[in-house]
Amino acid sequence: MRLLHTADWHLGRLFHNVSLLDDQRVVLDQLIEIVDRDAVDAVLVAGDVFDRAVPPAGAITLLDDVLFELCDKRGLPVVMISGNHDSAERLRFGARHLRKAGLHILSDLAHCATPVTLAARGVEVDVFGIPYADPEHVRSRFEVDVRDFDAAHRFLVERIDAARRPDCPTILMSHCFVDGGTASDSERPLNLGGAESVAWEPMRHFDYVALGHLHGPQYRGGEHIRYSGSFLKYSFSEARQRKGVTLVDIDKQGAVTTDWRTLIPRREVRVLEGELETLLREAESAAPEHRDDYLLVRLSDRHALLDPMSKLRAFYPNVLHLEKPGMLEARGAQQLDREKLHFSALDMFGDFFEQTSGEALDEEQKEVMRRLIDELAKEGTP
Template sequence: MRLLHTSDWHLGRSFHRVSLLDAQRAFLDHLVTVVREEDVDAVLVAGDVYDRAVPPLSAVELYDSVLHALADCGVPTVMISGNHDSARRLGVGAGLLGRSGVHLRTDPAACDRPVVLRDAHGEVAVYGIPYLEPALVRDTLGAERADHPSVLGAAADRIRADLATRPPGTRSVVLAHAFVTGAAPSDSERDISTGGVASVPAVLFAGFDYTALGHLHGCQTVADRIRYSGSPLAYSFSEEHHRKSMWLVDLAADGTVDARRADTPVPRPLARLRGRLDDLLADPAHDAHTGSWVEAVLTDPVRPYEPMAALAERFPHILSLGFEPDERPGDGAASYAGRLAGRDDRQIAEDFVRHVRGSDPDAHESGLLRDALDAVRAAATAAERD
């Protein structure tokens, strides 16, 4: 059985205020072409179909058009909700869509109810684990704690229990939207840390023939049977060197996996340039980036006059401009952006306490900050679902 694994479409998202609607439409057209030309038997979409819980009409229209195209191909599609999606909104009409071969899995309680596909070698049970907000699904799944490893582990155990009741030789595929330990994130994913824990161990997916992951935007292999497809388009300059693609996964009769990448269209390459203004304008090494979306960071000790206008003459598609002056003697102050780089919400809150009070928060205070952030995140997710 040949599976096409994709995720993180983020329909409705822009790139530094530039609309990506046409690029997303081109990707979805390409996806349908790959389905037809590669004789795909099923499409797996591992979450973050939309960029936000209430997407713009143009994004909904794109979603509607690709569902019709996939249904016309006669190829089953299994899709889960991600942390950017409103699970309840995405799941509307799931029963009716299922009759057309589009199977939406947005209810955590139903994660152990597979879509059963068949080929010449028997059955393939495809399970969908939608994004799990720990505080909201702990009781539903009977998890020990309200954190990502516990709730995802509980969901995986439910799936194993169901799989054990199925005919011998049944192959298993699991879709999940999570941050697996050891995988590489980028700047464009939303933080999902809860209780100070954002990642889950890959061992949670042991025993499944293939796990199709979503959430991280870089295509990568966690293990031979556990992979991220990544986003089909770049959504931050941190993805400058990403090769955007989908996975074509051949699942053999014995559950052996053979995977290869199917590249996706690139609307425009990305370039991150750094240096003094005069150097960026004159250096011939930058000629290759005149057609790229550009992020420039100027290191001039004194901010130049109207640098954006000057840079736009050479780089017509420049989208972002930052300033990080070369450090002058006696000046050890880092930029605000630099101080925040690589720090999560909890660390930033603790840094603020340290800055205001002059001392680190104690363990009790750190716990209060963590619980407050978890409560805000859970409330926001609950509001999106409503």
Template sequence: MKFIHTSDWHIGRQFHNVSLLDDQHYVLEQLIEHIRRESVDALIIAGDIYDRSVPPASAVQLLDDVLNTICNDLEVPVVMIPGNHDGAERLRFGARQLSRAGLHIIGELTQITEPVILQGKAGPVCFYGIPYNDPESVRNHFGVDVSTHDQAHAFLVEQIKAAASDQTSNVLISHCFIDGAEASESERPLSIGGADRVNYEPFADFDYVALGHLHSPQYKGKEHIRYSGSILKYSFSEQRQQKGVTLIELDVDGLKSTAHLSLQPQRDMRTIEGELKTILEQGETDPNNDDYLLIRLTDRHAILDPIGKLREVYPNVLHLEKPGMLETGERQVNRDKLKQGELEMFRDFFEQVFGSTLTPEQDEAIRHTISLIHKQDGDRA
């Protein structure tokens, strides 16, 4: 069987208050061309289809158009799971009816041992999906004593392995953070303090594992345990990543081949550094002046309305930094602070105000509070 693995579409996302919907439409049209050209048997979407649980109408319309083309026009079945950005209840609406048209949405924990069985040239392939979950939901649903993402995920994988047959090829779809994999700034944390990490070992027995959540294309632990990465660059930390989807071919022995199919953005995302005068001169002849840009000005003197001047030649300047106005040491300290998470920033704040570090009890209380805030923000979204 030959299928395409993709994830992290984040349809409806805004970046620095700029809608990326047109950019997403542009690359999803390329995905459709890949499906058509490669004559694949299926498309797998490993979560974060939307950017928030209640997506705007324009995002819903774009997804509807794309899936209609793939399922109805090309007659290629789609298997998808919700990610942490998706509202699982909304995403799976009408799933039983849609499955008859080739759109299979695995949106509930009750479905994890019920594979979507698709016919390939060498026989059937079973696709098992694990919708995004947290330890609390697994604990409440199954009545098991799990307290970490790793424990919860390992339990779910074991349930699937116990139900799976070794007479067919088995593919697992999951939305999670494998320990040691490369993260990007644009990924919403699943938890804090590294508690969201899971081990790759439980995945090893599957013929292929289609992962979502991390935006960089990569594999971890074993070559068949892979992230396809996001379809677009969603932060400046991703500017050197090669975005695309993953073409997978299975045979009777398991994974036969993998290939990266690139997606070329309508507008790239990049950083330009230099003095204002030089950048303005460069912008006059830059063939890609419509890209989304982070500008770092190295001028050491004050400049009146620099972003206004820059947008005359680079209309999509989204962020401006002035490291030239800082001493080298101060600049590095500020950059390091920006990389800190909420917990580390609060620890620094507490120490500066009270002159002492948090006690273990205080640290755990703040960790719990931050987790609740993340959960409430997700529910409101």
């Protein structure tokens, strides 16, 4: 059986306030071409189908068009789970009825131990899905004492492991941050406190693990525990990442092989660095197909520049962000800012103290406050 593993579509995404719907349609058309060319039997979408809980109408229309092509026209099963950007409740609207059409939306934790059974080419595979769920949700739903993402995820994996058929190959889908994974700027943190990672070890016994959340293609713990990555670059930190989808072949014994298919974006995402005049000279000879790329320009000039954005956009209309690190003596400026902060913080506290107490700080009180401010500043210094 041949499966196509993809994730993190983020339909409706804005990139520096530019809608990517047309870009997303281009790569989804390529995805459908891969399905046809490589004789795919089913498609797995490992979460973050939409970019936000209430997606724009255009994103919903695009998803509907793609699912019509896959499920209705081609009769292919599609299995998707909800991610942290999705609203699980909205995504699974009509899910019970859509199963008859081959669309399986797994976004209810209560049913995570119930598999979707796929059959093709004489091979039968059980697919289990763990939608994104924070520890509080798992703790409330199952009345178990889990306090972090790892404990919550481990609990759900163990429930699924207990429900597996020993004689049937099993695929696990999960939207999570596996410990040690390489993140990029466009992924929304799962937890503001930072304790968001989960261990790969509980998943190692599954025949294949289709992961979502991290936008760079990678694997953790074993080549069968894999992120397909997003199919477009959603931040400039992803400029050097390759984007595509993963083909997964699995046989009756659960033996798995994977292959990669590259997707070609409508516009590339690039970072240009250098002095303005140099970049403008290079732009005159730039290939026409690169002029519409989405660009971050990082200028190294150390003197004031007159309207550099307009000059750059005369050649590159999609310059989305401009940085000028050359105009700052970074370390000196940071040190100066810290010193100003020390003095102004003491002055501000002195004004506040005098207004509330009616008395000015004496020298002993000033010294105590000065030491406290210095200690806080040191704690905040990287």
